[in-house]
Amino acid sequence: VFFFFWIPFLKKYLKSTWLSVFITSVIWAALHANYPNSPWFARIVEISIVGMVFGYLFVRYGIVASLAAHYTFNALQTAIYFYSSGSQYAKVSATLVALVPLIVAVVYWVVSAKRRGFRPETPDMMNESVDESVQLNKGNLPEPEKISPKPASKPLSGATSVFFIAVSIIGFVVYRMILPEISLKQQAVSIGPREAKQIAGSYLSSRGIQPDAYRSAAYFQSRGMTDAAHYILEQTDFDRLKNVYPDKLTRHFWIVRFFKPLEKEEFKIYLFPDGKILSVSHDIDEKSEGADLTAEEALELAKTYLAGEKGYRLEDHTLVSQEAEKKDHRTDHEFVFEEKNARIGEGTFRTELTIQGNEPSDFWPYFNIPEAWERENEKTSIQDVLVDIFSLVCGLWIAAAAVLTFLRLTKKKKIPFRAAFQLSGVLIAIAIIQILNNFQINKSCPTTISPAVYALSMLILVAIISTSFFFVMSCLVGLFGAMWEEYVGFVDLRDADTRGRYFRDALVAGYTVFPILLAFSSIVRYTLLSTGLSNDFVSGSATGLDDIFPAFGTFCSAAWSFIGIIFIGTGVLLFFRYLKKWLFVVFFFLVLELLPSVFDADTFGRFSADFIPELISLALHSLIVFIFLRNNLLAYFMVFYVNIVLSRGWVLFSQPYPFYQLNGALLLFAAVAPVLYYLFLLRRPLNH
DSSP states (O other), X not given: OHHHHHHHHHHHHHOOHHHHHHHHHHHHHHHTOOSOOSSTTHHHHHHHHHHHHHHHHHXXXXXXXXXXXXXXXXXXXXXXXXXXXXXXXXXXHHHHHHHHHHHHHHHHHHHHHHTTSOOOSOGGGSGGGGSTTXXXXXXXXXXXXXXXXXXXXXXXXXXXXXXXXHHHHHHHHHHHHHHHHHBOOOOOOOOOHHHHHHHHHHHHHHTTOOGGGSEEEEEEEEOOOOHHHHHXXXXXXXXXXXXXXXXXXOSEEEEEEEEOTTOSOEEEEEEOTTSOEEEEEEEOOTTOOOOOOOHHHHHHHHHHHHHHTSOOOGGGEEEEEEEEEEOSSOEEEEEXXXXXXXXXXXXXXXXXXXXXXXXXXXXXXXXXXXXXHHHHHHOOOHHHHHHHHHHHHHHHHHHHHHHHHHHHHHHTTOOOHHHHHHHHHHHHHHHXXXXXXXXXXXXXXXXXXXXXXXXXXXXXXXXXXXXXXXXXXHHHHHHHHHHHHHHTXXXXXXXXXXXXXXXXXXXXXXXXXXXXXXXXXHHHHHHHHHHTSOOOOBOOOOOOTTSSSHHHHHHHHHHHHHHHHHHHHHHHHHHHHHHOSHHHHHHXXXXXXXXXXXXXXXXXXXXXXXXXHHHHHHHHHHHIIIIIITTOHHHHHHHHHHXXXXXXXXXXXXXXXXXXXXXXXHHHHHHHHHHHHHXXXXXXXOOO
């Protein structure tokens, strides 16, 4: 798709096919060189050559040939890498991946041999079809099969609206009652990035280090639930897990980074959400000078640090690991302590600590999972391979069907490019503003380059990616718009009464579907957690706390949910185009849900725990779509909008930090703003 846009676009202005191919290939190669290389241009030169081959195939034979060559190249590269790993599973996977293009080639070779020459049934797929001297015999092209008529745009009845409103109120009450039983305790965030910097700077000052001599950045990090949480839940129960997080272990913390450009030395101060110091990491050059302590001296220093600064009762801990590493001008020691009488199954609570010379660093508590359980949990079976292959085939089929359908509708001039470009442009602009809202040069700038060079390189990268993504997204939006019009149908909103009913139904959907789905998911989680058939729970996380304006990050997520709707909707409409009936589409998605449940479950109970909720969820979503949402495209967006804005707004508003409360209040107002628009502004006349 990258070549599909850039080569014709550049050729239009440069008037040279091969110059357009060359420039496109270099840009494409630069996007693949996003990691350090020596020399820096090596990867660009290497991939540019490959890109020019793909560009030639595109110019000579069309987009399908270029796509096939790209897949074959990646497949063979992956196969060679897997074969070198020595794993039998990796070799089997490599063979299957590498055989796909070979099987396709053999099939087409056999077909072409029977026809005494390779000639596609649809010559409009070839580049020569755009030549005015080549006239296609349109009488030989089959007409597309007629699809069932579009559903009529009927507003929701009053009884249906009242029913869903009543069910949503009950669902919300059920959700609030069950939520404490299925969620971990949340840590309140009582400081912001500015306060985090001040606390970290004061800590460095207390150690005789001048924080003003360093560049700094503060950012918030929420770690997802690791295997440790799932192991604890498997060995005990959810109540024990709630005592571990956040009482003994934490998943949310501030990180304040201090560094000097082009120097190895760097400090990272980890803070709890309430501002207390969690850990300090000090990266220094291996040749830096420091103390040359013996193992006994370093151990005594480590114990003093744990007992003094961290409040550890040393009699409750035992040393399980100790390593020494001799540097040029110092000796570093690494220690691992284990808490006595706090085992969960075979797992233990441990603490790591490094003594760099005579400086404590990299303190970190964690839960140590047994290696046997970890290996068993990460083991990949042949069933997993089959599911991956099936998913890959489905993905390739959807991608191929999307490209072919896009080309067909483009030829018929049914793609609404203008509207697609407008919507994609707005979303790209929102995304770029969010990048600036979250971007901190000092947060991610490597110490090996200057911040100015890093900022310039990121600016160029964002420009290239956003331009390319703008084209891809415009194609996707245009394809969805054309297919929605063909198979479902848009509603003419120029009439004020029609527009009012349309918007009213979307509001009812947005504010009722969200609590209904919340209630369903909470009931399923509570049932499976209580019976021990699942370890799915609500972990909770606060995102965007290090944004300049956290509320805007939520608006960006809500706006981009529309692309998620379009992506899913395009896939569903593609299935409908070939399966012809909505019932078959639902059945196909049921099979997609069934296969992982069958292969992953080791008992019938596990299978039931995986499949039955998915079956009920699919039935519930289908019921909501066909009876409630129907062809009201705004209603689908409102469901996502209310979910994202209301949930994140409440999380921010519930924090004790005033700035987050203000952002949360803005989001809560934004959640009800569509109602105000409906009541006061919707009746204005529209002429477009």
